Amino acid sequence: MKHAPWLLFLLLTALLAAACSSPARRPAGNGGPTPPSPASASTPDPAASLSGPQRMKATVEALTGTPKARNARNIEILDAVAADLSARITRSGFSCRDQTFDVKGKTYRNVVCTGGADPEKGVWVVGAHYDVFGDLPGADDNASGVAGLVELAHRMGPHLARLPFSLELVAYTLEEPPFFRTADMGSAHHACELKKRGQPVLGMVCLEMIGFYSEANIQKVPVDALRFLLPKHANFIAAIADVPSAGLAERFAAAMNRAGTLQALHLAVPAGIEGVDFSDHLNYWNEGFKAFMITDTAFFRNANYHKDTDTADTLDYEKMAAVVDGLERLLLQ
Numbered sequence: 087m088k089h090a091p092w093l094l095f096l097l098l099t100a101l102l103a104a105a106c107s108s109p110a111r112r113p114a115g116n117g118g119p120t121p122p123s124p125a126s127a128s129t130p131d132p133a134a135s136l137s138g139p140q141r142m143k144a145t146v147e148a149l150t151g152t153p154k155a156r157n158a159r160n161i162e163i164l165d166a167v168a169a170d171l172s173a174r175i176t177r178s179g180f181s182c183r184d185q186t187f188d189v190k191g192k193t194y195r196n197v198v199c200t201g202g203a204d205p206e207k208g209v210w211v212v213g214a215h216y217d218v219f220g221d222l223p224g225a226d227d228n229a230s231g232v233a234g235l236v237e238l239a240h241r242m243g244p245h246l247a248r249l250p251f252s253l254e255l256v257a258y259t260l261e262e263p264p265f266f267r268t269a270d271m272g273s274a275h276h277a278c279e280l281k282k283r284g285q286p287v288l289g290m291v292c293l294e295m296i297g298f299y300s301e302a303n304i305q306k307v308p309v310d311a312l313r314f315l316l317p318k319h320a321n322f323i324a325a326i327a328d329v330p331s332a333g334l335a336e337r338f339a340a341a342m343n344r345a346g347t348l349q350a351l352h353l354a355v356p357a358g359i360e361g362v363d364f365s366d367h368l369n370y371w372n373e374g375f376k377a378f379m380i381t382d383t384a385f386f387r388n389a390n391y392h393k394d395t396d397t398a399d400t401l402d403y404e405k406m407a408a409v410v411d412g413l414e415r416l417l418l419q
Contacts, residue, residue, distance in 0.1 A: 131177040131240075138237055138410065139403035145174070145233035146225055146297070146398045155221040157262070161192055164259055167216050168197050171257045174236050175199040178243035180255060185279065189260065189270045196272045197257040199239065202249035205285040209252045210417060211377075212238060213273060213366055214293040215261030225398045226388055230297030232257060234380075234410050241414045251288055253417065258366055266364075273366035281373040289334045290377035291416075292367035296323065296409050297401035298388040299348075306386045320387035322349040323409050327378035328357035328371055335378040337419070342412035348405050350412060352378075380409060 133141045149167065154160040156167055172182040180199035187194060214231035218224035235255055242253060258272035265271050280287060303318035323342065325335035332354030342350030355362050357371055370377040382388065390396040 133174075133240070138240075138407035141240060142230075142233040142237050142406050142410075143398065143401075143403045145236050146229040146401060146403075149216065149229035149232060150223040150225050150398050156216060156218045156224065157220065158189075158192075158194070158217065158260060158265070161194070164194065164217060168195050168257065168259070171216065171232065171236065172197050172199070175239040175255060178239040179246050180239055180243070180253075185272075185276060187270075187272075187275050189265070194259045194272065196259055196276055198276065199255045200252060201242070201246040202253045203251050205252040205254075205283070207251055208286045208288045209254055209280070210288050211254045211256060211276075211280070211290040211370070211375075212293065212413070213256040213258055213276070213290065215258040215272065215366055217259050217262050217272075219262040219392065222392065222394055223397050225396050225401055226295045226297045226382070226390065227384065227392070227396060228261075228293075228295055229398070230295060230382075230401055230406060231293035234293045234296050234406060234413070237407065237410045238413055241410060242417065245418065252285075261366055267368070271366065271369060274369040274372075277369040277373045277375070280370075280375070287370075287375045289331070290367060290370040290375055291334075291338075291413065292365050292377060292379040294365040294367075294379050294381045295384050295388070296380055296382055297403075297406050298382045298390070299402045299405045300387065304387055304389075305383070316351075317349075320383070321405075322351055323405075323412075324381050324383055325350060325352040325378055326362055326381060327352070327354045327376075328362065329354050331371075331376040331378050334376055338378070338380065338412060338416045341415035341419070342408070345408070345411060345415070347411065348408040380413070 152163050154163045156163055176182050180201040182199040185196040185198050214235045215228050216232045239255055256276055260272045300320040305316055305320040307313050307316050325338045327335035335352040339350040339352035365379050367377040367379050385391040390400055
């Protein structure tokens, strides 16, 4: 992610909207699993006996434990990660495919997994990028978001036959610089394809850094005068939307807060304010879809951001699981 003055406007708008929060962005990572054997929905899930937090920790450790970083230079690692994610989500009952595209003569891939009703009845998209910036481990940014995606698949699998809409889970490649804010982003390719399909899109959720929390008063804001708008503690999750998508972010926060496990704050701001679009949801806004980002606010609380200390042992897996609980409630409302 990037630092930006948008937060000033973000928080000013929060005052008007009676909401609080700050957006976040991404780090990198050294890691990637060994390519798995082909999986099917009937393949026993080795993680089925684990708790949600345990499953999410296992996913983060697999992503941060690759022999090389999950960046665009290491295509063999990205391919292995994509294959592993496809296998994990397939075991939950989804049908997965690769969405491939070429950049400078090299082939990259999103993993697109679908389940539920006919897409003509409406599509919900939930996505997270699996690549990293540079040669960092990238646990919070964004192995945490990918772990949320895989865990959501596990939670939603038993509901697929009864869903009144199509659920599309997407693991994106090439979100990080130098591809960010270009047509080469994996999410740009997916959003464009989604637009061409012409199916009704109910909403898109971007999971961008959902793993770092602290009860200490470490939460930062860009302007001291606005500090009263945010909790001093860093023990909350934020839902960031543009104005047209405000209702989606509000519904997610309400679902989270009804559970009472982890505080959730929602905020809607004009899409033109710099920084609020610092992840994959921006490409869905560009195509006219409603979308919002779920984030722990990145560098406004996590001192490990874009450092080699962004490791699996710094994340709170119980709270990550609580975020997935809230997202599951939103989708099943």
